[in-house]
Amino acid sequence: MEVKMEDSWKLVLQEEFSKPYFTELTNFVKEQYSLKPGAIFPKGDQIFRALNTCPLKNVKVVILGQDPYPTRGHAHGLCFSVEENVKPFPKSLVNIFKEIESDLGQVFPENGSLVRWAEQGVLLLNAVLTVEEGKPESHARKGWEQLTDAIISVLNNNNEHVVYLLWGSKAQEKANQVDSSKNLILKTVHPSPLSAYRGFLGCKHFSKTNEYLLEKGKSPIIW
DSSP: OOOOOOHHHHHHHHHHHTSHHHHHHHHHHHHHHHHSTTOEESOGGGTTHHHHHSOGGGOOEEEEESSOOOSTTTOSSSTTOOOTTOOSOOHHHHHHHHHHHHHHOOOOOSSOOOHHHHTTTEEEEESSOOEETTBTTTTTTSSHHHHHHHHHHHHHHHOOSOEEEEESHHHHGGGGGSOTTTSEEEEEOOSSTTTGGGTTTTOOHHHHHHHHHHHTTOOOOOO
């Protein structure tokens, strides 16, 4: 099956595209976009944006989200990120920026787009890559999880000294794909308002990430 994706990722994931689950997933997603025009997020050409913005060899950090924002105008293919014109920021993103402010002394950015992170080597990957408006997890258990497991697995096989930021139980399920002896895995609760106070706020994951990258001879992320 022909898939539009950045070349380095496309090469290592080629085997997945010929598997039955991927055909079923593709048929489901195409049907959803067709039956519910304008109500499936992100836009079709942004589904693989996390991979397209951050080639395999560039990945230094992985942040795993659950599925895209189900609010119209928010999701654009990078987990936790929103388009530059979106105000107010989603609450989870507010908590991420609060933690960066506390951890690194940086003021809140003017917009909520995390493209700047992706371009520095942060893979902003959701476990599920599409969603229906107003229905969180509506496209869960359709095959996306198998593909994103494969993405983490090939990343683990090709790159080392990568920092995995796993926030919440859904993200932490991916940890078994990662060799913790060659990478740094940092876990805490999800940054959502329901759980952030139980450990996300104060986790210092952003400074810990940069300390590890510097220790391994890599440039730190400008958060």
